[in-house]
Amino acid sequence: MNPNAANALARVRVVLDHPSHPGNIGSAARAMKTMGLTRLVLVAPRRMPDEEAHALATGAIDVLQGARVCASLREALEGTVLALAFSARRRQLSHAQLGVREAALEAARAAAGAEVALVFGNEQAGLSNSDVLLCNRLVHIPSDLNYSSLNLAAAVQVAAYEMRMALGERKLHAGAGERATLQDLEKLYEHLEESLRVTGFLDPGKPKRLMERLRRLFARAALEREEVAILRGMLNAYDQARSPRGKLD
Amino acid sequence: MNPNAANALARVRVVLDHPSHPGNIGSAARAMKTMGLTRLVLVAPRRMPDEEAHALATGAIDVLQGARVCASLREALEGTVLALAFSARRRQLSHAQLGVREAALEAARAAAGAEVALVFGNEQAGLSNSDVLLCNRLVHIPSDLNYSSLNLAAAVQVAAYEMRMALGERKLHAGAGERATLQDLEKLYEHLEESLRVTGFLDPGKPKRLMERLRRLFARAALEREEVAILRGMLNAYDQARSPRGKLD
Numbered sequence: 100m101n102p103n104a105a106n107a108l109a110r111v112r113v114v115l116d117h118p119s120h121p122g123n124i125g126s127a128a129r130a131m132k133t134m135g136l137t138r139l140v141l142v143a144p145r146r147m148p149d150e151e152a153h154a155l156a157t158g159a160i161d162v163l164q165g166a167r168v169c170a171s172l173r174e175a176l177e178g179t180v181l182a183l184a185f186s187a188r189r190r191q192l193s194h195a196q197l198g199v200r201e202a203a204l205e206a207a208r209a210a211a212g213a214e215v216a217l218v219f220g221n222e223q224a225g226l227s228n229s230d231v232l233l234c235n236r237l238v239h240i241p242s243d244l245n246y247s248s249l250n251l252a253a254a255v256q257v258a259a260y261e262m263r264m265a266l267g268e269r270k271l272h273a274g275a276g277e278r279a280t281l282q283d284l285e286k287l288y289e290h291l292e293e294s295l296r297v298t299g300f301l302d303p304g305k306p307k308r309l310m311e312r313l314r315r316l317f318a319r320a321a322l323e324r325e326e327v328a329i330l331r332g333m334l335n336a337y338d339q340a341r342s343p344r345g346k347l348d
Numbered sequence: 349m350n351p352n353a354a355n356a357l358a359r360v361r362v363v364l365d366h367p368s369h370p371g372n373i374g375s376a377a378r379a380m381k382t383m384g385l386t387r388l389v390l391v392a393p394r395r396m397p398d399e400e401a402h403a404l405a406t407g408a409i410d411v412l413q414g415a416r417v418c419a420s421l422r423e424a425l426e427g428t429v430l431a432l433a434f435s436a437r438r439r440q441l442s443h444a445q446l447g448v449r450e451a452a453l454e455a456a457r458a459a460a461g462a463e464v465a466l467v468f469g470n471e472q473a474g475l476s477n478s479d480v481l482l483c484n485r486l487v488h489i490p491s492d493l494n495y496s497s498l499n500l501a502a503a504v505q506v507a508a509y510e511m512r513m514a515l516g517e518r519k520l521h522a523g524a525g526e527r528a529t530l531q532d533l534e535k536l537y538e539h540l541e542e543s544l545r546v547t548g549f550l551d552p553g554k555p556k557r558l559m560e561r562l563r564r565l566f567a568r569a570a571l572e573r574e575e576v577a578i579l580r581g582m583l584n585a586y587d588q589a590r591s592p593r594g595k596l597d
Binding site for chain 1: 349375378379381382383384406407408449489490491492493495497498499501502505506509512513516517
């Protein structure tokens with residue numbers, strides 16, 4: 100593995116959202132370390148630290164002990180430009196679903212110059228729709244139609260393996276422009292929502308549906324930082340053209 | 349997944365050689381089933397059946413209960429034409445080591461028309477050199493140089509995932525000729541060893557080294573059934589040309 104790939108792996112965090120079983124946290128830490136991933140983030144774990152987690156981490160105690168604990172997924176994703184939401188479920192309205200191999204290739208490109216997150220939900224409930232929409236890709240691990248229930252640590256193992264393979268297999272280049280962080284995007288979405296509400300285009304009776312569609316659209320577009328600035332500049336221009344109490348009065 | 353791929357998955361067995369921890373057997377069963385593999389073979393498991401194995405198998409109890417228990421690896425491999433020996437260790441003299449992705453592609457081709465085994469060693473000791481030589485490929489899962497210790501079930505998960513990906517990704521064709529079974533090959537090796545001993549070419553002081561080299565060579569060649577018949581015909585011819593007590597007298 101070349102130094103670039105090692106640096107890219109260091110920019111990849113694994114986020115476990117509300118994990119129930121400490122044993123899975125330990126096994127996930129081990130799975131990560133075998134593939135060279137070391138940054139574990141836990142969102143509101145039920146128990147931590149825990150003896151069983153330590154026992155199952157075996158040689159990856161350092162990863163476990165270095166884990167960051169966050170109160171929310173939003174906090175866990177701070178600074179990232181790409182967050183892959185792993186889910187076995189099909190969802191009615193969400194980002195297009197990618198296979199883990201394809202998603203890992205995109206994540207490898209992004210990690211050449213920026214922060215990336217692999218996000219896994221709770222063992223029973225998985226990720227909620229709003230969790231998925233905080234991320235910008237929905238990813239599935241190909242599996243049997245009749246039994247697609249990978250253990251949490253097993254899913255982390257496959258994802259980490261594909262990350263390593265993706266970094267080993269291709270030359271890294273970060274693309275033309277600097278990608279927007281998820282925080283930039285959240286600010287854009289907030290701005291957009293507020294702006295659309297004021298115009299009346301956003302129906303307060305069904306506010307979520309529209310914003311979901313827009314999130315999906317912009318997520319697919321893989322926005323660059325400059326493009327977000329341009330979009331927000333546009334929104335500002337619209338907002339200012341309307342106020343003080345422009346056409347609404 | 350098309351019917352051909354499903355049929356091919358049904359020709360793939362997962363062999364766990366001397367597994368120590370029943371929990372790993374259960375987790376391996378679950379990992380297999382998520383990828384559509386259902387045939388589990390256990391060589392001399394320390395404990396089986398076992399409560400912990402059942403607990404960790406969750407929805408894959410059927411795979412666990414259908415597991416075949418064998419006394420030896422040789423018995424577990426009966427009827428196979430291709431056996432992939434998974435190992436993290438580097439070995440001085442053995443088959444060339446393939447990555448799991450490449451090996452899975454070969455296994456997928458073979459499984460289009462014949463029996464295939466994925467073979468995993470004991471959690472602590474791994475596979476012995478003689479175990480590896482009973483197989484015809486040595487396979488590693490790419491991993492971090494400083495920590496390559498995948499949990500047994502995690503290794504099964506990655507291997508099963510790659511088998512599924514390999515079957516999903518390409519059209520299946522079994523190749524030109526029918527591949528030799530491992531039993532055919534063992535008979536060839538026995539014949540060869542006996543024949544070489546009689547000629548004196550095989551040094552009884554270092555018998556293993558030569559046979560290892562020959563096994564490696566023939567394994568790499570991916571012999572067809574007819575080719576084995578031809579080789580054995582040649583050996584017979586040599587044997588008969590020498591006796592009764594030909595040049596040795």
